[in-house]
Amino acid sequence: MTCLLDLTYYQSLFNEDNTEIRCRKVLDEIAPVIKPLFQWFIESIGVPLGTEFIIKSYDTTLSTTYSDARNPTYAEKKKDSNIGRKYFIKLNRKVDENEYNLLTLEFDGINRMMMFHSELNFIPFWAWVRNDKIHNVLRAIPSHYSIFTGWTEKTIIEKDEFTQYIKACVKPRKRPWFQIGTSLPLEGHIEEKALQSELVDAWEKLGGFRQFYNEEIDVSKKAYDALLSLASTRNIQEIRLLGRNYSVDISAVENEKTNGKRQAFFIHDGDQLVTKGVLYYLQYHDKNSPFQTIIVQLEGHNHIFTNAREIIGSNVKDWWITKVFATHNLDNQAVMNEAMRLLQAHDFHVDGTSYCVGAFNNETQSFVEGVEIVKKKFIVSALLFAHASKKLELPSEELLSETEGESDIENEEGLEPNFTFHEINNMISTSQFTFSKEIIRDLHLNLTSLDDKHFVLLSGISGTGKTQLCRLYANAVYGLEYESENPYFTIIPVRPDWTDASALFGYYSSFEKRYVKTEFLNVLLNALKEREKPHFILLDEMNLARVEYYLSDYLSAVESRKEIPLHQDDSITDIPRKLVIPPNVYVLGTLNVDETTHSISDKVLDRAFVMTLSDVDFDSYWERANQDLKAALSREFHILRELHQTLSRFELHFGYRSMGEMLQKLYANFQLPDEHQMDPMDALDRVISEKVLTKIRGDERIAEMLSGLELWMEGNLLPNSASLQHVKRMKEELEYYGATQFWR
Structure with a gap:
């Protein structure tokens, strides 16, 4: 039924x-x-x-x-x-x-x-x-x-x-x-x-329609499988470009949304990241192509974009790719000619504006040359296209004579970077400055753990060696002593009137009809020309101005890998219209916290490693001091170290700079003829008054500290010492007004 x-x-x-x-x-x-x-x-x-x-x-x-x-x-x-x-x-x-x-x-x-x-x-x-x-x-x-x-x-x-x-x-x-x-x-x-x-x-x-549909499914699978075979290999460890060898590091394959895979790769010159790229293996490109697509992206630009169906069919098919350049401010035909010349010089088959990356055997569903060779050709050709179109300026052994003098940095023969930690640590630890291995290692990891983002802030009390540590590290990377001039290390003092990105990147002056450059911009331009060299920038006392005001464009560009627009004037040829932040730029910043500085926003803190240098090791410092000074000022040093320990319990201690300057003044007094010398204890009293007490200020929270300081001075300084009188006065003012400071 x-x-x-x-x-x-x-x-x-x-x-x-x-x-x-x-x-x-x-x-x-x-x-x-x-x-x-x-x-x-x-x-x-x-x-x-x-x-x-x-x-x-x-x-x-x-x-x-x-x-x-x-x-x-x-x-x-x-x-x-x-x-x-x-x-x-x-x-x-x-x-x-x-x-x-x-x-x-x-x-x-x-x-x-x-x-x-x-x-x-x-x-x-x-x-x-x-x-x-x-x-x-x-x-x-x-x-x-x-x-x-x-x-x-x-x-x-x-x-x-x-x-x-x-x-x-x-x-x-x-x-x-x-x-x-x-x-x-x-x-x-x-x-x-x-x-x-x-x-x-x-x-x-629907049989006829389904036949078309199944054919589309099958050819899509074959093309995508060919792309995934390229993704499967990570065995490429080295490439040679423009006469130089580079190491290659290829990451694991990751999912790209819902329509494919992506795979990052990193090109290093020694320890320095030159550029980071991404290979996309897509079942389709939602904006531009319904076909199975491979993209090689560098410096935020797609330098290769082609579909894999070109090689699907019968027998063996060569994979020819047609290249198109569409730069805004270059002669695209000249760029094309240079790109094809570079490909030929790197053993590519070239025909007009097309080039071949390999051959695919449709019977065995495999690349004739092997996936490593074909994948390497994709990476190499993309790098050469980026170089030809000025998106990535690679150093060239064969072009050194032509490019000499293009960089604002004077060429230093034999000046090569080395990020090997034990060598950096040895250079810093044997210098005249006192930094523990823990601090050196922390700075090293903060600067190098991220391949394409290097931003470290150093905070702490004044005089703990924040600036010296930055200089020591940058010089150690290049094997230079602290006193040596390092063309790849730039200190830029931050000014309180920095309110926007022009303080770093410059600006176009319509009055002068020119682009006004800055030291920061010069470093970036040089870094783009010398990708194999790390360029260090120290923004000294960077929170004298609001950091998020002048640094936001930089932070955004580093995070997004997008270009920063600079100008739109065709007549300006020495400054690019847009600027990408290369991965060989290392930005450090020193911070001080007092009434003249600004707090750091979460936006900045989220993008930086923040180190605090407030602890000082005066024992190690004293071991490295000049022997004559040590023989003359042993008593004074130990008294000053006791004073430091007393103040450190209240976070009002001093750093290496203050200690060094006080000892230098005491030693200069010691070297005066006897008839002109101050009494050693009188000299000690004066440096304490001039270098330590001047920073003391506060409310009832420092009452205990002032009492302790008074007792310490009564036991270590002369009864009528100026320092003791200052402390007694500040105690009285605190009791009467509820607040006090050294200055009257």
């Missing part, structure tokens, strides 16, 4: 206003009837279910929505949901991680119709438009079948308007889904056998 399906009743279930009840009834009364019918259909057309062909239904979504609608936490959100106003079951083809719909039976309560269709997204249609197959595809759709779009209310797109519709979707990035099939009203009754016959009929009538 043939059963009748009551479609009118199904429609009434879809019309139920209560989401919870609607989902439950669809699950209980429609799903159990439709699933066996669809299973019979699958068996009748002989499709083997398993790893490639699978059945999917709406059941999971309905069950989840039903549970959520019963949960007070989610019930309000589900109240107006359209889930449960339809039911579908579909046959999908699974290829790797992707699923493609071959046929769907859908009961659409929103549009009141029963549909038999194949549902697919925008990308295959875009591909058919691009490869001129769209007219054949549309002819394969039966004349009485429609192209629907829309999840809620369905719209029919006429076939003679469909190609233009697809083209109109590309630029605004509209990516609709389509249903190719036929429909019946969701009303009255239908026999089960009639429904099964409709399914079989739809399967047969």
Whole structure:
């Protein structure tokens, strides 16, 4: 006996206003009837279910929505949901991680119709438009079948308007889904056998369209598999460019949104990162291409963008790529000629504006030269394109004589960087300054742990050697002593009137008709010319101005790897219109905290490593002191060290600079003829008064410190010492006014 399906009743279930009840009834009364019918259909057309062909239904979504609608936490959100106003079951083809719909039976309560269709997204249609197959595809759709779009209310797109519709979707990035099939009203009754016959009929009538669809799926898989074979290798360790060897570090493959993979690579000259690039292996590029695409991005620009279908077909196919340059301020033909010349010099086959990266054997589905060689050619060609178009200025052994003098930095013969920690540590620890291995190591890791972002802030009390440490480190990288002039280390004092990025990057003066450069900009321009050399910039006392005001453009550019616009004047040739921050720029900043400085915003702190240099090691300092000074001032030093310990408990201690200057004055007094010398204790009293007490100020919180200081001075200085009198006065003022300071 043939059963009748009551479609009118199904429609009434879809019309139920209560989401919870609607989902439950669809699950209980429609799903159990439709699933066996669809299973019979699958068996009748002989499709083997398993790893490639699978059945999917709406059941999971309905069950989840039903549970959520019963949960007070989610019930309000589900109240107006359209889930449960339809039911579908579909046959999908699974290829790797992707699923493609071959046929769907859908009961659409929103549009009141029963549909038999194949549902697919925008990308295959875009591909058919691009490869001129769209007219054949549309002819394969039966004349009485429609192209629907829309999840809620369905719209029919006429076939003679469909190609233009697809083209109109590309630029605004509209990516609709389509249903190719036929429909019946969701009303009255239908026999089960009639429904099964409709399914079989739809399967047969969509056979021609499905053939195009399966071909598209298959060629997409082959092309994408070829790209993933390139992604699989990380064995490239070295490349040679313009006569120089570079090391290559290739990261693991990561997911790129939902349409492909990405893989970062790093080009080093010794320990210095020259540039960082990204290889994209995409099933399609949402903006520009429906085909399987490989992109090589450097310095924020796509220097290679091509699809892998060029090599899919039969036998062996060479992978020729046509290059186009579209720079704004260069002669693009000259850039092209230089790029092709460079490719030929690096053993590429070149034909006009095209070049070959390898050959693909379609029988074995592998690259003839091996994936390492082909992948290396992609990386090398992208680097050469970036060099030719002035996006990345690579050093060239063969062009040294031509480029000599282009950099503002005087060439230092034999001055090569070395970031080996034990060598840096040895140079700093054997210098005249006192820094522990822990501090040196911390600075080293903060500066070098991130390949393309180097920003370290050093805070702490004045005189602890923040500036000296920065200079020591930069010089140690180049094997220079502290006193040596390092052309790759620049100290830039920050001014309180810095209120925007022009303080760092300069500005175009419309009055003078020229670009006003800054020292910071000069360093960046030199760093772009000498990518293999680390360039250190120290922004001294950087919080004298608001850091986020003048440094925001720099921080944003480093974080996003985007270019900073500088000007738009075609007549300016020595300054680029836009500037990218290269990875060989290391920015350090010293911070002091007092009433003349500004606090540092979270935006800045989030992008920096912050070190605090407040602890001082006067024992090590004394060991390195001049022997004659040590013999003359042993007593004074130990008294000053005791004073430091007394003040350090209240965070009012002094640093190496103050200690050194006090000892130097005491030693200068010691070297005077006897008849002109101050009494040693009187001299000690004076340096304490002049270099230590001047910084004391505060409220009742320093009362204990002043009392302790008074007792210490009574035991270590002369009874009538000026320092003791100052401390007594400050104690009295504190008791009377509630606050005090050295200055009156």
